Amino acid sequence: MDRRTEPNRGAIYATTLVAFLAIAGIAVVDPILPVIGEAIGVSAWQVELLFTAYIAVMALGMIPATLASGRFGFKPVLIAGVTIVGLAAILASFSDTIVQLSVLRGLWGLGNAMFFATAMVVLVALATDREWVVGLFETALGLGFAVGPLIGGLLGRVSWRLPFFVCGVFMVLALAVAARRLREPATRQPPVKVGAIFATYRRPAFVALCVVTATYNFVFFVVLGYTPLFLRLDVVPLGLAFTGWGLGLATGILLIGHRLAHRVGAVQTVGLAVAGLLVCLVLFATSAGLVESLIVLVLSGLCMGLANANLTDLALGLGSPDRRVATGAFNLVRWGAAAPAPIISGKLAEHSLALPFWVGAAVLAAGALVYLASAHLMAAGYGERVLWSRWNRAARHVERTPEEAVGETY
Numbered sequence: 001m002d003r004r005t006e007p008n009r010g011a012i013y014a015t016t017l018v019a020f021l022a023i024a025g026i027a028v029v030d031p032i033l034p035v036i037g038e039a040i041g042v043s044a045w046q047v048e049l050l051f052t053a054y055i056a057v058m059a060l061g062m063i064p065a066t067l068a069s070g071r072f073g074f075k076p077v078l079i080a081g082v083t084i085v086g087l088a089a090i091l092a093s094f095s096d097t098i099v100q101l102s103v104l105r106g107l108w109g110l111g112n113a114m115f116f117a118t119a120m121v122v123l124v125a126l127a128t129d130r131e132w133v134v135g136l137f138e139t140a141l142g143l144g145f146a147v148g149p150l151i152g153g154l155l156g157r158v159s160w161r162l163p164f165f166v167c168g169v170f171m172v173l174a175l176a177v178a179a180r181r182l183r184e185p186a187t188r189q190p191p192v193k194v195g196a197i198f199a200t201y202r203r204p205a206f207v208a209l210c211v212v213t214a215t216y217n218f219v220f221f222v223v224l225g226y227t228p229l230f231l232r233l234d235v236v237p238l239g240l241a242f243t244g245w246g247l248g249l250a251t252g253i254l255l256i257g258h259r260l261a262h263r264v265g266a267v268q269t270v271g272l273a274v275a276g277l278l279v280c281l282v283l284f285a286t287s288a289g290l291v292e293s294l295i296v297l298v299l300s301g302l303c304m305g306l307a308n309a310n311l312t313d314l315a316l317g318l319g320s321p322d323r324r325v326a327t328g329a330f331n332l333v334r335w336g337a338a339a340p341a342p343i344i345s346g347k348l349a350e351h352s353l354a355l356p357f358w359v360g361a362a363v364l365a366a367g368a369l370v371y372l373a374s375a376h377l378m379a380a381g382y383g384e385r386v387l388w389s390r391w392n393r394a395a396r397h398v399e400r401t402p403e404e405a406v407g408e409t410y
Contacts, residue, residue, distance in 0.1 A: 020143055021171055033047050034235070078118045089164050142305070152242075205380070209315060225345060248299065281360050
């Protein structure tokens, strides 16, 4: 299809730009965490408050943001979110204490919740070619995770405040573009009810996916939040290290994740990603040196990319037919489970530098057990099969029922 025939290309590109900057804003903090700790004079677990405050508020803000989008429309909520992020980032650059920074990072998380609760729904509603627009959004996320640490490392060499300030300026520019180019979808959807979101948790396959995702996202932020302190690198090398991680993530999302899902199924691809990430955690915990740790960091990014490429697809396919409801219910679990990971890692590191990775491995192993017990349910609900489903009579029975095509879950 000729992309020039898309009637809302400007609005789609504007929303995608904001998505890129929002993700870069998450990752920009990684290289400057040790520098912030030294400059303000706080311990490892206190520095990790910057991640925990951000993620916790983002998780709690998902449902109110989803409800607000149904009442006021997508564009006002999205623009309000971008405005909050820009303001919080600029103010963070002038902060002097960990409390101030944590509060502003929490505010930053609220703004991102308002954006992520609306962005994908807006893009799909505006586009004629859904496959193209979803790929565009995933590209923005992958590149954001790759570029964010590089920006943080290079600017953080001058001052830890500069990455925050520049990120805020970028969001202000993105706000100007979004306010001018973003359009409300032509079809106004009815308001979302809180009961509808929590009713989604009555679906066994969706609940199983949420449990697996919760353990995975906990580990995601053990790696993203704690590894910068574990590696003990200067700010620029640390930025480059996490750029390598981001490139691994982007490769998993953009080049491998969906291709592998088309061959073996999305559910089995997530299983492979979880198994690979579990191995990476053990390698982190037993690492003999910096080079090995850096290689494992990139490999962990690749495994995370495989998971991220398919988890949202599965959530939309297994959750409520209303994309807003499915997204709200899934993101509440996804980000809520991730919130305690950084601060727990910081406290555990006071006893042993490898302990956060061992605990992360134990949490992910529990998720792997749930996956093994319920993969056939998730696959059946998504119109797929898993290799061992022939040994499960219940799975065979369910899989005979016709399912919605995967491409229709967006």
